[in-house]
Amino acid sequence: MARRLLAWEGDLHVAFTGAPSERSVARRLVEAVGSDRCFCLAGETTMRELLVLYCMADVLVTNDSGPAHFAALTPVHTVVLFGPETPARFGTLSPRSTVLYKALDCSPCVTAFNNRLSRCRDNRCMQAISVDEVFEAVCAALGKA
16 A cells, blocks of 8 residues: 555655554565655654644544544544444544445444454454555545545
8 A cells, every 4th residue: 555655646755653562563564665755653753743743644544543533633634444343433533534444244343342352353344445445545635536
């Protein structure tokens, strides 16, 4: 996805963020992209710096997690991928948010009713969201659809 975005738009930059425990995975992704316009910030920012980064960014692509909700405090447009949770209950309140959710027959499998525990080991709900869908949502968020 990052390579596709960088090839599509010559002025675009891609940053991978995350917790310190996600730094090595994010660095491998950056290396795989192989562009000086792609860099790793995982484990490198405080919460305040992350919010500043969101204020500077045009689009954030994330799963249903803390960053999706923190971003609602900023002007960044978010593309949020939902799978085991439902956006009806846990979607962000930001009007600048695009939700991608497949609502499979087994979704949502993680709920308050099962103590947020699931036996699912095959995340079909996330795999059903295509790279094309995410790419189109990012393009639309950038006003270039």
